[in-house]
């Protein structure tokens with residue numbers, strides 16, 4: 001038997017062996033309202049405040065509304081870190097504050113074959129989403145994606161070590177593996193909150209210590 005490493009950081013090999021990735025299903029985006037003034041557009045890593053209604057496509061049933069109790073309960077989330085369903089991460093990019101979109105999200109980008117609560121398995125969902133406000137996220141989304149060499153949305157020790165090595169080289173220091181190992185230990189002590197040996201996108205984003 002092979003002993004697999006916990007972290008294969010070269011995904012291209014995998015893609016080569018399996019003959020490439022299947023095309024991902026798409027979110028259908030319809031712009032219902034676009035404000036005349038648009039100072040900035042949403043990007044990955046931003047925090048977004050939204051009001052939204054969710055419907056089952058099959059029969060139009062409303063399964064969630066943030067306006068159920070008036071306008072008082074809009075929702076904050078960070079775009080692009082899988083804090084919300086994939087369909088939202090894909091469908092709410094490049095959006096202006098004040099804009100309203102209708103998203104048609106296939107089940108594979110929503111709650112999948114399991115469903116959730118009032119949402120039956122395999123449901124296509126329709127959302128009516130109004131973006132109320134955009135704020136800078138707590139930490140750069142780009143740097144996480146850059147560090148996550150195998151694209152599995154979490155950082156393992158090898159990926160953090162590789163990142164340190166590159167950072168040291170960039171600043172003209174010769175790499176020192178002993179020293180890096182100590183730093184990796186420190187970083188995981190601070191950032192890996194649930195101690196599963198990986199730094200998830202969420203753990204990364206909501207930690208404020210310098211990495």
Ligand SMILES: *[C@@H]1O[C@H](CO)[C@@H](O)[C@H](O)[C@H]1NC(C)=O
Nearest residue numbers: 056058059060061118119120
């Ligand atoms: C719509 O579909 C859901 C899930 O299949 C079901 O629970 C609900 O009763 C249906 N509503 C109507 C009005 O048919």
Ligand SMILES: *[C@@H]1O[C@H](CO)[C@@H](O)[C@H](O)[C@H]1NC(C)=O
Nearest residue numbers: 174175176177178179180182
């Ligand atoms: C590497 O780092 C360790 C621990 O910080 C230090 O003790 C050692 O002297 C360093 N080695 C080199 C070659 O700089």
Ligand SMILES: [Ca+2]
Nearest residue numbers: 148152154155
């Ligand atoms: Ca990874």
Ligand SMILES: [Ca+2]
Nearest residue numbers: 192196198200
């Ligand atoms: Ca973790």
